[in-house]
Amino acid sequence: MSIKVYYFASLKEHVGSSEHELDFTQSLTVNEVWLRANGTLVLPKNTLAAINMDYVDWDSLVSDGDVVAFFPPVTGG
Amino acid sequence: MAIKITELAFDPYHELKLYQNTQLEHLGAIGATSLFIGTMRDFNQGSQVTGMSIEHYPGMTEKQLGLCIEKAQGLWSILDSLIIHRVGTITPNDVIVLIAVWSAHRGDAFDATRYIMEALKSTVPFWKKECLEADTERWVISNTSGYQQG
Numbered sequence: 001m002s003i004k005v006y007y008f009a010s011l012k013e014h015v016g017s018s019e020h021e022l023d024f025t026q027s028l029t030v031n032e033v034w035l036r037a038n039g040t041l042v043l044p045k046n047t048l049a050a051i052n053m054d055y056v057d058w059d060s061l062v063s064d065g066d067v068v069a070f071f072p073p074v075t076g077g
Numbered sequence: 078m079a080i081k082i083t084e085l086a087f088d089p090y091h092e093l094k095l096y097q098n099t100q101l102e103h104l105g106a107i108g109a110t111s112l113f114i115g116t117m118r119d120f121n122q123g124s125q126v127t128g129m130s131i132e133h134y135p136g137m138t139e140k141q142l143g144l145c146i147e148k149a150q151g152l153w154s155i156l157d158s159l160i161i162h163r164v165g166t167i168t169p170n171d172v173i174v175l176i177a178v179w180s181a182h183r184g185d186a187f188d189a190t191r192y193i194m195e196a197l198k199s200t201v202p203f204w205k206k207e208c209l210e211a212d213t214e215r216w217v218i219s220n221t222s223g224y225q226q227g
Contacts, residue, residue: 009132009204010216046219053137055200069134069202075217076131076162076203077115077174077194 001025001064005037008071011047015070031058033068046073078158080142082133084165089114089175096159096177103156103179111186113176113194119169121217126207131164131173134202138162145196149178152192153185160193162203195223 005020012018020037028036030049049056050069062068079096093112100107119126146158157179163171176193180186198220205217 006134008134008202009206050134050137050202053134053140069137071134071202072204072216073219074198074200074202075205075220076133076201077198077220 003033003062003064003066003068005033006067006069008069010072011044011070014044015041027061027063029059029061030056030068033062034058034070044072047071048073078143078146079160080139080146081159081161082135082138082164083161084163086163086167086171087161087175089161089172092161092175093159093177100157100179106181107156107179108181109179109183109186111178111180111183111190113174113190114172115174115194117167117169117171117173121207124207125210126169127210128166128168128208130166130206130208132204132206133162133164137202141201142197145193145201148196149189149192153180153189154182155180155185155189158189158193160197162197162201164203191223198223 002023005022007015007018015038022033022037034043048071049058051060051062051066117129142160149155155178159177161175163173176190178186178190207215207217
């Protein structure tokens, strides 16, 4: 299975990349996606996660072809 | 309903006029129009701010703005709505966001406009980075709730 992982704003700078591609053979949670993609890199508190542009919890399961995004609290308006 | 994300500076009153010209099906039904216009300040958290860049997540931004409107439509009787939000490089006095809601009665228009603005502030993936004097930059860390400010 293969997914894309996107990072935005300060988290993009923290990770040092705007996206990763990840291949895996068994189901992963969003939290496991972060760990697979970023290893021991500290996860900033309050980081938000989305699958296919919907907010999700960190224990949500990711499916083949999904787009996962990680980003800091939003500050628009 | 219309949602627009733009890198270009815009005149909210002109955009409003243009959009209202498309609302022929609501002529006679509209009794109230409520507007919110958010403008960039030149100060924040004790610092002079000389400019700002706004990043967003294309696609999710529009999806979440649509959800803000959908939820408002479930709570109030709304005839139409318009949201325009700037992204990219902006300067003080630029308009950041326009929200307009049209309804038969003022209560629905007032309340839905405020609800959409607060929902935008807390759920729509925009991020501001401020340019300060001496060429330094900082990310805005979080938005406050407009309902809790004195």
